[in-house]
Amino acid sequence: MNPDPKRLGTLDELLTTLDTLFEGGSDWTTREQSTHWQSIFSQPEHPLNSDLPDANLTEWQARGLLPNPASRTALDLGCGLGRNARWLARQGYRVTGLDLSAYAVAEAQRRTADLTVTYLEADLLRGPLPLPPADLVYDSGCFHHLPPHRRLTYLSVLGRLLKPGGHFGICTFAPGRMGSEATDVELLRRGSLEGGVAYSPDDLRGIFSDLDYVAGGPMPQLAGTFCHDFLNVALFRRPAG
């Protein structure tokens, strides 16, 4: 407990204080704003309301870049309605899908009746996260909504949730296509995330530089998958340690 509430005493207090800069609706990664996701997911025609897996997942698997699913675990961070979690389960992974939105988790569970996926309603930034580390951690579209300071929290959480030797895949807005290209300082000053942050392949390699880069670039465009030209993807591997 901080003895002086007027003064920051811990990193956690700093992060929580910076969260308040985005109060008022811009930060969709808090429980208070989870209704934003409900309004998106309840639109029948919205692309996120589909059962298609990300094109890069299917491509990485076809190229033999993903870990062999037999006896392996996968964790889908910000799983939404579970379209990627279900695809991973169909490949043979033991999958956990984690999301902030109670609506998304309930709907994902309903859509997964024929498969075994564990869904967890949780805030990945603020926990608690009663999860063992996974062989594959995947994030499609959650990371790019984080306010700049919460990338630090995310990296620390990823460090706990990804096994040594495990793979981490990510899909984000692509600069020039979608998402804000403002600097972190500008975003913090404005107190607005402008709908999400754009990350180039080099940005992602820099942010996740503790991991070995495996593959990445613009999201591949493949029939029968979720593919949009405003997204970048990257796959990393954590050194075995």
Ligand SMILES: C[S@@+](CC[C@H](N)C(=O)[O-])C[C@H]1O[C@@H](n2cnc3c(N)ncnc32)[C@H](O)[C@@H]1O
């Ligand atoms: C753009 S949607 C992507 C959903 C899904 N991955 C997909 O691609 O279909 C972002 C998701 O991240 C979730 N999310 C945002 N902040 C989160 C947090 N702090 N903890 C857990 N989930 C979060 C949202 O509830 C939402 O479902």
